Amino acid sequence: MPALPRTCHRRTTRSLAAVLASAAMLAGCQSILDQAYQPNVAPSDSPQIVDEVQKNDPRAQMGAREHPRIVASYGGEYHDEKTEKLVARIAGALTAVSENPSQSYRITILNSPAINAFALPGGYLYVTRGLLALANDASEVAAVLSHEMAHVTANHGIERQRREEAEVIASRVVAEVLSSDLAGKQALARGKLRLAAFSRQQELQADVIGVRMLGEAGYDPYAAPRFLDSMAAYARFSSVDPDTDQSLDFLSSHPNAPQRVDLARRHARSQGMEGTVGDRGRDYYLAGIDGLLYGDSPEEGFVRGQTFLHGGLGIRFEVPADFRIDNKVDAVLATGPGETAVRFDGVDAGDTTSLENYLTSGWVAGLKPETVRAAIVNGLPAATARASAERWDFDVTVIRIGDQIFRFLTAVPKGSPALESVSRVLTSSFRRMTPQEIAALKPLRVRIVTARSGDTLATLAARMMGTDRKLDLFKLINAIPAGGTISPGQKVKIISE
DSSP: OOSOOSSOOOOOOOSHHHHTGGGGGOOOOOOEEESOOOTTOOOOSSOOOHHHHTTTOHHHHHHHHHHHHHHHHTTSBOOOHHHHHHHHHHHHHHHTTSSOTTOOOEEEEEOOSSOOEEEETTTEEEEEHHHHHHOOSHHHHHHHHHHHHHHHHTTHHHHHHHHHHHHHHHHHHHHHHHTOHHHHHHHHHHHHHHHTSOOHHHHHHHHHHHHHHHHHTTBOTTHHHHHHHHHHHHHHHHOSSTTTOOOOSHHHHSOOOHHHHHHHHHHHHTTOOTTTSSBOOHHHHHHHHTTOEESSOGGGOEEETTEEEETTTTEEEEOOTTOEEEEOSSOEEEEETTTEEEEEEEEEOTTOOOHHHHHTSSSSTTBOGGGOEEEEETTEEEEEEEEEETTEEEEEEEEEETTEEEEEEEEEETTOTHHHHHHHHHHHHOEEOOHHHHHHOOOEEEEEEEOOTTOOHHHHHTTOOSOSOHHHHHHHHTTOOTTOOOOTTOEEEEEEO
């Protein structure tokens, strides 16, 4: 969650989907390498500027229009020279063997813990730092980038853009018919979810091209199915309910059907047996991500287990033990069992003089005025109320600190007894952080360590921070299979400050 805006945003609460709507738009952005790279070399000191190369390319102009929106929606860019050079090296090797070697690429590392990568027409490529943290070698990142480059060279984005324009027109009709700007925005958001994915035929075509590029660039062609499996495992690990998780990660926009993984392995086999062809580039890859920011960025606060902490705002709160926290760009979301959901955000208090009046000012649909109550939360002025809309019941709590109002919105299915207990945990734990707590709060990073004699999975996993599932996450980010072990001298990733 970012620092609070200086203007008050009024949001209407309609349903659980509305509570979580912001999650569908979330992500994060990172550094742009404005150069067409040659294979296996670092960036030039006098790069060829992409804007100059692409100024007469209508496809590039299409990508350029969308680029600022993507950067803004992902919360900014991630800058780290070592990691940028690593990604540049991988992209350069792939560019030389692509179906259009003259195509220039503008690569942005996204400042998001999400696992994602995508492309826009004209050579705009995006990869999240979350994906870089999950990958274990250069060939796995090359597999993702070659797939996205294939979408660019095959002009798949042009068709998607045409469909999106039609979707925008349709959403405007919905808004006019329903006389609701919110309804139109929701329809457009649903359309964008559908449009996030290329067609099945386009995905398979990109797979074929991508695996071929991997082999020709000298990378392990089996990296594609291997990393698809890693991403699927991470999706299962990070979701409260893997069957219903709707986050916009890579597998949401690039469906990981088992037959697709099998096809990727079949394409790889045409280049040789697994383990006998291509380079994984593990050592230089791990060196390139050592120190990579992991999880939440300091500007958006931190999630530590069941606790959310924001040093800049000086606040913290906890969620129930069986909940999962998602720290999004514009809000903190938490989901739990029984379709229970929580949204936390903040707004500028403006000229608000009474929190009770603020609750009844029209930003909560279905508010029950008779339930509005003044309250005190750990010494801070607050107000609470209940609301009801469609099949959901809501607890709404607002708390004021100085010129800022913090808002908790808890949603449960109608009649659920969980509403009272969940909202009580949230409000009772919300408080100011002490100066000592703020000073001690540090971001998590990927650290590369070398296993010593006597090290085991358990001893290395014990060094992990930021999770209560240390062994599971350690095995996951290092792609250690069931029954796998660690050998002395082996380099592994751990997450620590």
